[in-house]
Amino acid sequence: MRPVAVIGVGRTPFGVFPDRDLRSLAVEAGRNCLENAHLAPSQVEAFYLGNFAGPAFVGQNHLAPYVGAALGVTGVPATRIEAACASSGSAFFHAFSAVAAGLYDLVLVVGVEKMTSQPSPRVAEILASAGDLSGEIKAGATFPALFAMIARRHMHQYGTRREHLAAVAVKNHANGAKNPYAQMRKLITLEQALAGKPIAEPLTLYDCSLVSDGAAAALLAPLERASEFTDQPVRVAGVAQTSDHVALDEKDDITTFVAVKQAGQKAYRMAGVGPAEIEFAELHDCFTIAEIIALEDLGFVKPGEGGPYSAEGFTALTGPKPVNASGGLKAKGHPVGATGVAQICDVVMQIRGQAGQLQLPRHSLGLAQNLGGSGATAVVTILRAA
Amino acid sequence: MRPVAVIGVGRTPFGVFPDRDLRSLAVEAGRNCLENAHLAPSQVEAFYLGNFAGPAFVGQNHLAPYVGAALGVTGVPATRIEAACASSGSAFFHAFSAVAAGLYDLVLVVGVEKMTSQPSPRVAEILASAGDLSGEIKAGATFPALFAMIARRHMHQYGTRREHLAAVAVKNHANGAKNPYAQMRKLITLEQALAGKPIAEPLTLYDCSLVSDGAAAALLAPLERASEFTDQPVRVAGVAQTSDHVALDEKDDITTFVAVKQAGQKAYRMAGVGPAEIEFAELHDCFTIAEIIALEDLGFVKPGEGGPYSAEGFTALTGPKPVNASGGLKAKGHPVGATGVAQICDVVMQIRGQAGQLQLPRHSLGLAQNLGGSGATAVVTILRAA
Numbered sequence: 001m002r003p004v005a006v007i008g009v010g011r012t013p014f015g016v017f018p019d020r021d022l023r024s025l026a027v028e029a030g031r032n033c034l035e036n037a038h039l040a041p042s043q044v045e046a047f048y049l050g051n052f053a054g055p056a057f058v059g060q061n062h063l064a065p066y067v068g069a070a071l072g073v074t075g076v077p078a079t080r081i082e083a084a085c086a087s088s089g090s091a092f093f094h095a096f097s098a099v100a101a102g103l104y105d106l107v108l109v110v111g112v113e114k115m116t117s118q119p120s121p122r123v124a125e126i127l128a129s130a131g132d133l134s135g136e137i138k139a140g141a142t143f144p145a146l147f148a149m150i151a152r153r154h155m156h157q158y159g160t161r162r163e164h165l166a167a168v169a170v171k172n173h174a175n176g177a178k179n180p181y182a183q184m185r186k187l188i189t190l191e192q193a194l195a196g197k198p199i200a201e202p203l204t205l206y207d208c209s210l211v212s213d214g215a216a217a218a219l220l221a222p223l224e225r226a227s228e229f230t231d232q233p234v235r236v237a238g239v240a241q242t243s244d245h246v247a248l249d250e251k252d253d254i255t256t257f258v259a260v261k262q263a264g265q266k267a268y269r270m271a272g273v274g275p276a277e278i279e280f281a282e283l284h285d286c287f288t289i290a291e292i293i294a295l296e297d298l299g300f301v302k303p304g305e306g307g308p309y310s311a312e313g314f315t316a317l318t319g320p321k322p323v324n325a326s327g328g329l330k331a332k333g334h335p336v337g338a339t340g341v342a343q344i345c346d347v348v349m350q351i352r353g354q355a356g357q358l359q360l361p362r363h364s365l366g367l368a369q370n371l372g373g374s375g376a377t378a379v380v381t382i383l384r385a386a
Numbered sequence: 387m388r389p390v391a392v393i394g395v396g397r398t399p400f401g402v403f404p405d406r407d408l409r410s411l412a413v414e415a416g417r418n419c420l421e422n423a424h425l426a427p428s429q430v431e432a433f434y435l436g437n438f439a440g441p442a443f444v445g446q447n448h449l450a451p452y453v454g455a456a457l458g459v460t461g462v463p464a465t466r467i468e469a470a471c472a473s474s475g476s477a478f479f480h481a482f483s484a485v486a487a488g489l490y491d492l493v494l495v496v497g498v499e500k501m502t503s504q505p506s507p508r509v510a511e512i513l514a515s516a517g518d519l520s521g522e523i524k525a526g527a528t529f530p531a532l533f534a535m536i537a538r539r540h541m542h543q544y545g546t547r548r549e550h551l552a553a554v555a556v557k558n559h560a561n562g563a564k565n566p567y568a569q570m571r572k573l574i575t576l577e578q579a580l581a582g583k584p585i586a587e588p589l590t591l592y593d594c595s596l597v598s599d600g601a602a603a604a605l606l607a608p609l610e611r612a613s614e615f616t617d618q619p620v621r622v623a624g625v626a627q628t629s630d631h632v633a634l635d636e637k638d639d640i641t642t643f644v645a646v647k648q649a650g651q652k653a654y655r656m657a658g659v660g661p662a663e664i665e666f667a668e669l670h671d672c673f674t675i676a677e678i679i680a681l682e683d684l685g686f687v688k689p690g691e692g693g694p695y696s697a698e699g700f701t702a703l704t705g706p707k708p709v710n711a712s713g714g715l716k717a718k719g720h721p722v723g724a725t726g727v728a729q730i731c732d733v734v735m736q737i738r739g740q741a742g743q744l745q746l747p748r749h750s751l752g753l754a755q756n757l758g759g760s761g762a763t764a765v766v767t768i769l770r771a772a
Contacts, residue, residue, distance in 0.1 A: 021520070023520070047629070052447065053441060053447060055439060055441060055442055055512075055515050056441055056442065056447075058519075059515055059519050060515060060518075060519045060520075061438065061439060061442075061468065061470065061515035061516050062468070062469065062470040062515070062516040062517075062632055062758060062759050062762060062763070063468070064468075064469065064629065064763075065469075065629040065630065065631070065632055065758070065759075065762035065763055066518065066632045066762070068629055069629070069630065069631040069632065069636070069762070073629075074628075074629055074630050074631065074645075075628050075629065075630070075644075075645070075648055076628060076629060077476075077479065077480075077627040077628065077629065078629035078763070079467055079469060079476055079480065079627070080467065080468045080469065081465055081466065081467060081468075082447065082448070082449070082450075082466045082467075082468055083448065083450065083451075083464075083465060083466065084447065084448040090463075090465055093463065094465065094480070097484065097487075097489055098483065098487070101483075101484070101487030101488060101489050102487060103483055103487050126441075129441050129445055129446060129447035129448070130447050130448040131448075132446075132452065133444075133445050133446045134407070134409075134446075241463040241465070242460075242461050242462060242463065243433070243450065243451040243454055243455070243459075243461065243462060243463065243464035244451065244455065244460050244461070245451070245455040245460065246448055246451055246455065250455070258461075259460075259461070262461055372448060372451070373448050373451075376448060376451035376452070376455070376464075377448070377450075377451055377464065
């Protein structure tokens with residue numbers, strides 16, 4: 001395994017773009033990324049596309065060559081990876097693995113989703129296809145309902161309170177308000193968050209991430225070649241993907257995601273660091289409770305301590321362990337297939353010192369955690385200044 | 387790159403199975419495969435699932451951990467790959483690459499599709515999502531229509547005749563009739579094939595592959611460890627995946643698939659053999675014209691000679707270059723996400739001497755060619771006795 005670097009990133013803003021189609025978003029992010037690394041499309045040796053439900057959202061399948069050819073990338077392996085909301089985190093994992101193993105030198109990863117062209121009930125139905133249709137979904141669950149059950153159990157087991165959940169929303173809104181790529185740039189107060197429209201008790205509107213259009217991209221290369229393309233390479237210090245059962249009822253304990261724990265442990269081992277050394281993180285806050293549990297599963301705090309830790313400001317921009325400086329899925333937006341690579345873009349931009357108003361004082365070692373469904377897929381990536 | 391072997395294969399029959407769901411088919415093939423290699427699910431280090439359109443056909447997405455966990459495979463990377471009808475060929479390519487590069491030792495690949503629970507017009511619509519919805523499909527094309535245009539042009543350019551197409555159908559039906567795993571076990575005559583119900587001129591019903599349910603699986607390991615699991619390892623001598631434009635109208639010449647040519651050349655180079663040495667092949671006959679073009683693109687014959695070569699019996703079971711001894715997609719069936727791995731199962735069973743009534747006299751070096759859409763993805767795999 002040779003050292004691997006991110007040599008370029010690219011993205012679109014996240015938002016509601018009625019006049020943009022899936023391909024144009026993916027191509028914009030991909031082109032920005034190629035330009036960022038001064039690379040021609042013909043130099044790309046393999047292409048990975050992360051996308052969850054393009055066929056359902058916009059009717060188009062066979063998306064990897066569809067996007068790849070529009071970017072000018074043909075004649076190479078072009079592969080779509082689907083892993084629910086961890087689709088592009090998984091695509092990044094596989095792209096990294098291929099470069100680390102010496103299969104290719106220059107690999108492009110794009111994540112994309114175009115969700116807002118469907119009406120809300122259909123969006124909920126499409127998202128639910130990441131759960132177990134033969135069980136939990138057939139029984140009436142949607143993802144807000146599944147995460148409401150998770151939140152309820154976490155409250156019961158650890159005394160987590162609605163104020164803890166709301167504190168995560170307030171923080172992520174505050175961060176998103178400063179992020180030019182974010183969909184939701186609106187400050188909210190704790191009172192507003194608590195008084196949000198109920199979605200699935202105890203989750204209110206402000207506990208839920210957004211329905212979004214958007215794309216993000218990253219280019220990988222062997223570290224030893226990185227200087228040909230950028231003077232700001234970012235090293236992929238560790239990355240791991242693991243899996244678990246899809247259905248919530250098949251899990252022993254729904255207050256933790258075993259796959260996240262396992263992926264975190266593997267990524268830490270590969271990077272030779274522990275949670276204490278991670279300076280900042282982008283965590284998969286599809287719901288506020290998910291950010292709290294991620295803090296625990298990744299070892300930033302002990303089980304049950306994620307809520308108070310968040311409410312006390314430890315994860316704020318100015319705290320000792322900033323989480324979701326980008327605004328997270330909550331405020332930046334959550335075009336599901338784009339999210340994993342977008343998190344990596346955010347970490348890379350921090351490490352490069354290009355995060356603008358969101359720039360953190362300590363920004364040399366960051367982590368991104370991408371979750372699929374209610375924990376059946378997890379990808380954890382650790383990046384550091386090269 | 388270290389040598390890699392297929393150490394086990396498993397499959398379901400292909401057919402119309404109203405009482406079987408997608409997961410049970412995938413699990414059956416996966417279990418058969420694990421048993422074939424005497425492997426426990428807990429030994430699997432990575433899992434790849436090839437599936438084209440489970441979300442559209444049966445509503446279930448996030449399929450890799452969904453199937454993996456049901457097989458007893460959790461805590462490892464479980465990844466779904468979608469590449470239209472080349473989904474599981476691509477999954478096999480990536481699984482091979484990972485083992486060859488030393489990322490894992492024991493990797494399971496399953497391909498699955500459950501198509502027959504949807505009515506025919508919806509099946510056609512779902513299949514069409516592998517084409518370009520913004521162009522050719524919007525203009526009214528379906529896959530039979532696209533391949534009809536390809537056939538028309540091939541006829542115009544090379545003098546290929548309907549009798550040549552029909553000869554492919556007659557041969558594949560004859561082979562399928564002897565295959566216990568085949569969906570269509572019915573002999574047809576040339577007259578019947580020519581008089582088939584018109585689908586898209588010049589293609590009749592007998593020029594088109596089937597709508598099917600089914601699954602297939604393969605287990606990969608480093609060649610040096612193969613003897614721990616089987617006394618009949620089959621070496622993956624060469625494998626390549628390449629890509630091209632999705633839309634037919636973006637291609638310079640629709641009588642050839644550039645991606646197939648490129649993948650073939652790469653696979654031949656890797657295997658150190660040429661087309662003349664390949665003893666038998668499973669080619670992607672989604673339509674009869676596709677088998678004829680594959681013969682040409684893979685260098686078995688010169689451009690334009692595929693039709694006469696087929697009609698003269700060279701590709702028959704008793705011919706010098708048997709093609710689709712299994713019956714092919716035409717008679718064995720074409721559950722699209724399963725097809726790529728099923729072809730590999732067929733080649734492996736030939737090499738092992740386990741092909742029953744279909745056993746070929748020369749069976750030590752075989753090729754499988756898997757096509758996505760109208761040629762935007764191609765995977766070519768060359769297997770030999772270890």
